Amino acid sequence: xxxxxxxxxxxxxxxxxxxxxxxxxxxxxxxxxxxxxxxxxxxxxxxxxxxxxxxxxxxxxxxxxxxxxxxxxxxxxxxxxxxxxxxxxxxxxxxxxxxxxxxxxxxxxxxxxxxxxxxxxxxxxxxxxxxxxxxxxxxxxxxxxxxxxxxxxxxxxxxxxxxxxxxxxxxxxxxxxxxxxxxxxxxxxxxxxxxxxxxxxxxxxxxxxxxxxxx
Amino acid sequence: xxxxxxxxxxxxxxxxxxxxxxxxxxxxxxxxxxxxxxxxxxxxxxxxxxxxxxxxxxxxxxxxxxxxxxxxxxxxxxxxxxxxxxxxxxxxxxxxxxxxxxxxxxxxxxxxxxxxxxxxxxxxxxxxxxxxxxxxxxxxxxxxxxxxxxxxxxxxxxxxxxxxxxxxxxxxxxxxxxxxxxxxxxxxxxxxxxxxxxxxxxxxxxxxxxxxxxxxxxxxxxxxxxxxxxxxxxxxxxxxxxxxxxxxxxxxxxxxxxxxxxxxxxxxxxxxxxxxxxxxxxxxxxxxxxxxxxxxxxxxxxxxxxxxxxxxxxxxxxxxxxxxxxxxxxxxxxxxxxxxxxxxxxxxxxxxxxxxxxxxxxxxxxxxxxxxxxxxxxxxxxxxxxxxxxxxxxxxxxxxx
Numbered sequence: 075x076x077x078x079x080x081x082x083x084x085x086x087x088x089x090x091x092x093x094x095x096x097x098x099x100x101x102x103x104x105x106x107x108x109x110x111x112x113x114x115x116x117x118x119x120x121x122x123x124x125x126x127x128x129x130x131x132x133x134x135x136x137x138x139x140x141x142x143x144x145x146x147x148x149x150x151x152x153x154x155x156x157x158x159x160x161x162x163x164x165x166x167x168x169x170x171x172x173x174x175x176x177x178x179x180x181x182x183x184x185x186x187x188x189x190x191x192x193x194x195x196x197x198x199x200x201x202x203x204x205x206x207x208x209x210x211x212x213x214x215x216x217x218x219x220x221x222x223x224x225x226x227x228x229x230x231x232x233x234x235x236x237x238x239x240x241x242x243x244x245x246x247x248x249x250x251x252x253x254x255x256x257x258x259x260x261x262x263x264x265x266x267x268x269x270x271x272x273x274x275x276x277x278x279x280x281x282x283x284x285x286x287x288x289x
Numbered sequence: 290x291x292x293x294x295x296x297x298x299x300x301x302x303x304x305x306x307x308x309x310x311x312x313x314x315x316x317x318x319x320x321x322x323x324x325x326x327x328x329x330x331x332x333x334x335x336x337x338x339x340x341x342x343x344x345x346x347x348x349x350x351x352x353x354x355x356x357x358x359x360x361x362x363x364x365x366x367x368x369x370x371x372x373x374x375x376x377x378x379x380x381x382x383x384x385x386x387x388x389x390x391x392x393x394x395x396x397x398x399x400x401x402x403x404x405x406x407x408x409x410x411x412x413x414x415x416x417x418x419x420x421x422x423x424x425x426x427x428x429x430x431x432x433x434x435x436x437x438x439x440x441x442x443x444x445x446x447x448x449x450x451x452x453x454x455x456x457x458x459x460x461x462x463x464x465x466x467x468x469x470x471x472x473x474x475x476x477x478x479x480x481x482x483x484x485x486x487x488x489x490x491x492x493x494x495x496x497x498x499x500x501x502x503x504x505x506x507x508x509x510x511x512x513x514x515x516x517x518x519x520x521x522x523x524x525x526x527x528x529x530x531x532x533x534x535x536x537x538x539x540x541x542x543x544x545x546x547x548x549x550x551x552x553x554x555x556x557x558x559x560x561x562x563x564x565x566x567x568x569x570x571x572x573x574x575x576x577x578x579x580x581x582x583x584x585x586x587x588x589x590x591x592x593x594x595x596x597x598x599x600x601x602x603x604x605x606x607x608x609x610x611x612x613x614x615x616x617x618x619x620x621x622x623x624x625x626x627x628x629x630x631x632x633x634x635x636x637x638x639x640x641x642x643x644x645x646x647x648x649x650x651x652x653x654x655x656x657x658x659x660x661x662x663x664x665x666x667x668x669x670x671x672x673x674x675x676x677x678x679x680x681x682x683x684x685x686x687x688x689x690x
Contacts, residue, residue: 076675080615087355087614094354103358 115232118199119184121177121221128224133161135222136196139172143188143197151181152188167250175218179205195239201231298417301592306418329421333410341563342372348609355613375556382552387450390549394448399550399557402441406564408434413571414488416581416594427488428480431572432473435527438565439465442536442546445558449549457545460620461536464526467627468533472523474635475516478642479507479576488572492580501586506579511663512642515671517577519635521604524569526623529562530608532615533623541617570604571597630678634670641666 093100104111126134139156155174163169207213229236313324353360361368412427414420446458483494497505507513526533537545578600581593648659
């Protein structure tokens with residue numbers, strides 16, 4: 075009958091109207107400055123630098139200033155200057171560190187390529203979206219002090235990825251320690267026994283057979 | 290405001306008159322009449338200006354709730370100051386007039402529209418003693434002033450010197466003139482039944498209760514209910530409200546005849562739209578819902594203007610509810626609804642009303658027959674015409690191209 079659809083529609087809107095008062099689950103909006111939405115884990119916008127230690131972020135940056143991200147960055151928003159000296163990194167190894175590490179967030183396009191090319195898991199994607207600044211030249215240019223965030227923060231943002239990275243780093247560190255111990259043992263043995271034993275050849279990972287390109 | 294109140298009425302019923310006399314009582318007679326008239330103008334402007342402000346807020350809050358969000362809630366408690374913030378925003382915006390526009394007409398169009406909308410408030414009886422102007426042909430005056438607003442809309446489109454504005458104004462005219470007809474035809478039976486064009490007379494004719502229970506409101510007769518429904522649908526279209534808000538379809542057209550308007554002139558158009566909505570709702574209350582009459586004898590201690598305000602607000606909330614529900618019609622659907630459905634129904638309704646008044650002497654079992662025949666006369670054409678209206682418009686199937 076003509077008009078029954080109208081009445082059904084009116085019932086739907088009335089139900090939503092009443093429901094919005096007593097059923098908080100219906101409410102899809104959050105009152106932004108007071109409460110914040112929990113962002114999905116996959117959300118990303120600008121990169122940050124991971125440091126191992128929250129107390130000493132500059133001393134424990136994972137970044138070794140290899141400049142791969144600087145070269146790969148499509149809009150070239152990263153600027154790195156290598157340090158002249160070396161500092162022990164988180165695992166105690168002597169490494170170069172970035173004396174200057176700037177990211178211009180006005181230029182960054184949030185592509186995550188820097189994260190993907192970084193061999194040290196030193197740069198990751200952040201979830202900050204309140205980056206408004208009153209001065210576009212200095213306010214949006216983030217230096218290494220502003221960029222450095224501890225690993226625990228990374229765990230908060232992307233728990234799955236952070237756990238994976240930590241596992242990998244732990245195994246690598248363990249392997250490095252074992253290698254160092256083996257080398258030390260070999261050295262000690264060499265010191266004890268003059269005829270030198272050649273060190274074992276580095277483990278070569280066999281390359282996978284070439285895959286024919288997909289048609 | 291009308292003649293003096295009798296002292297037998299409650300204090301609240303007489304309060305507006307007492308207030309008026311306290312303000313203008315010291316003046317000599319001719320000046321007093323003038324001051325009284327000015328006072329009613331000020332009262333109408335103040336009351337409906339505030340109603341407009343808070344109606345926009347209520348509309349935004351209700352639309353928000355229907356869409357499961359809170360609506361404006363930042364300015365003042367629960368967003369109560371939002372209308373004033375909007376007003377300040379509109380006042381401080383730049384007022385752009387196109388160089389090619391007719392400067393005078395472009396300025397006059399919103400002013401005329403608003404003036405004509407306000408004129409319609411003059412004849413509505415807001416309470417037992419609250420009629421700004423008592424006219425013998427008040428209903429005629431009301432709809433004449435209301436129809437003249439169409440002129441102002443066309444003025445806006447023409448003066449803008451913009452093809453979109455002009456085409457939209459023509460379309461708006463087509464819509465408004467189409468819906469004038471069912472609007473006028475729907476209340477003709479009321480005028481016939483009550484025998485008067487005076488709004489106070491029509492309200493007085495709806496006084497009293499059957500068995501001290503059912504009020505003699507026109508909406509409680511079969512033809513009255515049908516007339517009320519036709520009137521409200523036409524009022525929706527006449528006041529450019531959703532689902533008939535084609536003249537200014539902000540999501541599809543640029544803004545119709547408002548394309549070249551900005552700042553406070555734009556706000557004036559909206560003010561006129563809301564005023565038109567309030568006036569038509571007030572007229573619907575007067576014609577069909579018993580005006581300021583209380584629904585039950587025991588409720589008469591509540592002053593008449595409160596009853597009027599309650600009925601008016603109910604209708605306005607209904608307008609908002611409908612806006613929250615229905616999508617916009619297309620122009621051909623819109624005119625088809627008017628000419629093929631509402632106009633024939635309104636004409637049939639005239640016959641139903643004639644039957645009803647001719648059989649007013651029937652009693653006993655004939656009373657049942659009278660109701661049955663009248664209900665068939667109302668429902669039959671509705672079902673038949675409705676079937677014709679929706680024929681061939683079955684559920685759509687969507688196919689990928």
